Structures are given as structure tokens and as C-alpha cells.
Amino acid sequence: MRFLILLIVFCASTTSAQSCEKPLLFYVGPFISSNFIPEYWSEFIKSVESKTNCKVQVKTTESYTQYLIELIEKQGDIYLAPDHYFSALKEIGFKAIISSPKKGHFYLISKLNINNDITLLKGQTIAIAGPYTKAHLFLINWLKKHNLLDKVDIKALPRHDDITLSVLSGEFATGGILNIMYERLPKFVTDKYFKIPFGSPGGAKILIHDTQNQALTKAITSSRSLIKLLSNWQPSDPNEEAELSNEFKAQFNNFKSTLPKQIKRRPYIH
Numbered sequence: 562m563r564f565l566i567l568l569i570v571f572c573a574s575t576t577s578a579q580s581c582e583k584p585l586l587f588y589v590g591p592f593i594s595s596n597f598i599p600e601y602w603s604e605f606i607k608s609v610e611s612k613t614n615c616k617v618q619v620k621t622t623e624s625y626t627q628y629l630i631e632l633i634e635k636q637g638d639i640y641l642a643p644d645h646y647f648s649a650l651k652e653i654g655f656k657a658i659i660s661s662p663k664k665g666h667f668y669l670i671s672k673l674n675i676n677n678d679i680t681l682l683k684g685q686t687i688a689i690a691g692p693y694t695k696a697h698l699f700l701i702n703w704l705k706k707h708n709l710l711d712k713v714d715i716k717a718l719p720r721h722d723d724i725t726l727s728v729l730s731g732e733f734a735t736g737g738i739l740n741i742m743y744e745r746l747p748k749f750v751t752d753k754y755f756k757i758p759f760g761s762p763g764g765a766k767i768l769i770h771d772t773q774n775q776a777l778t779k780a781i782t783s784s785r786s787l788i789k790l791l792s793n794w795q796p797s798d799p800n801e802e803a804e805l806s807n808e809f810k811a812q813f814n815n816f817k818s819t820l821p822k823q824i825k826r827r828p829y830i831h
Contacts (some may be wrong), residue, residue: 581615585777586637591622591691591719593742601790608784609639613776624719625691629816638777640768643695644803647766649810656772657797658781661764664791667696668743669703670728670754671735679707679757686714688724688736693812696721698805699760700737728754741791761804765790766797 587606589598598619606617620637622628632640632650642650647657673681690696697717704710718724721739728736729750737759743751767781785794 581613584616584618585609585613585639586620587617587639587641588620588622588628588631588637589641590628591625592641592643592694592721594720594722595619595621597722597790602788604787604789605784608787609777609780612780612783625693626816629693629813630820633817633820635770638769638771638774639781640770642766642768644764644766644801645695645805645809646813647768647797648802648806649813650768651799654770654772655768656770656778657766657768657799657801658778659767659785659794660797660801661766661788661791661794663762663764664740665695665764666740666758666762667699667737667760668740669700669735669737669757669759670743670751672754673734674755675735675757676755679709682709682735683712685735686716686733688716688718688727688733690721690724690737690739691717691719693809695760695763695805696737696739698808703759763803763805767794 587602589602598621602619606619609615610617617639620631622631631637632642632646632655633653635654640655644660644663647655651657669675669687671682673685675681687700689700692698697715700715701710704713716733718727721742724736725738725742725746727733728738729746743756767785769777769781771777782796788794
């Protein structure tokens, strides 16, 4: 009898450990390149895997429009999103599990002495992240404020690190870069550039759409201290409205209206 009980317990634990037929898909978007995934996410991923008995597969995206489609189709299980996405995404069933502190902000860096004369930007091309990012929206607002929007060209690039490299390589004289990219640069490099902060600090959220999956929710919440990107994540406030939420919601609704119905209505199959 004792042997039979032990056998039942062993079989139950084995079944639990192999409970996932497919890995959990963690979509991190196009915001930074895959080179940074091990540094920012590896410990968090290992913890979630341990707590759920499921492998976690990280998925990056080449463009912002593709990432929006992935969100609409609910192709994954876990998603990283800027905080201003949440107001729009909760309307299609997403739930925010944890949120980062609002430590992300932006600098306009340039070889031109924009600290003394921002009109030097006239006729220049400014590299910036894609139109669905806070960086892009904040830059548009900043240029409007200084009556420069129609006097510069804007070049949207996929990732924040792409923008940093494009300025350092001399491809563009000016770029709007994320502070965590700027702060990785050695002083002898940053000393060569003029810098103006623009926009307001913001953060990110980890989202899921399977709101009934309490095991996944608990695993994400209890693993949050292991995230190295914008550290000190906390459980999310479901009523939080981040700055630029309305602007993104308008963009998102307009984007959805351009998609074929089969994409907008495609169900998520786990």
C-alpha cells in the first residue's frame, strides 16, 4: 500500500512537471534588440519556468506594426508593453500583472550645439523610435512646442539601440534615445554630444490575456524582483492611466480599422 501511494504521488508530480504541451511565449516587442534579452530577462524567465513547470520562449518582433498584430491576435502568453499601451489593450482583454517604476525617459543628443540654439535642427534629420512609441510621440510634441515640426525630417528606426548606434556612427547628427541606452555609453563618448531631455518619465508593464491563469499570474508576480530592466517592478494598478494613453489608443484603433477582418477576429488557440 505504501508503495502504491508513493507511485501515485510520483506520477502526479511527473504529470505536473510536464503539464505544458507548448512553451509559454513571451513577446518582448521590437523595443530593444535581442542582444539585451539575457541581461534583462534571463533570471526572470528561469523563475517563471520553475514556478509554472513550463518552458518560456522569448519572441522578438521586427516592427511595431507586427507587434500590434501579435497583440491583436493574442499569439503569445506574456507580453512586455510600454505603460501607455495598457489603456487600449485592456479593452481587448489584456490584464496588467506588474509594472516598472517610471524610470524611462529620453534625450535628444546631437553633434550640433542644440543646448545653445535649437534652431540648428532646421533642415536636419532626427532618428527616433517608431510612431507607436512614447519617444516618437514626445518628440512630435516637443518639436511642435518649439515650432520645428515642419522644419525637420524624422527617420523612424525599429529599436532604441538602433537609434543610439545610428547617431554614434555618424549616420544621423541627431537622435532621440532612451536613457538606459545613453547611460551605457562611456563618458568619453557622451562628452562629444550635446544633450536635451524631452518628454516625461514612463515605464513598462507585463501583460497577459488569459486572466484565468492564476498560476501564471502568481509566477510573474513572485518573480518580478529578478527583472533587470527598469528594476523594482510592482503589482499593477488596474486603473492607472499613463501619459499619452489617449494618443496611443487613437493610433491603435486606427490601426485596427485598417486590418482585414480575419486578422481582427482570429481567436487565440493555446
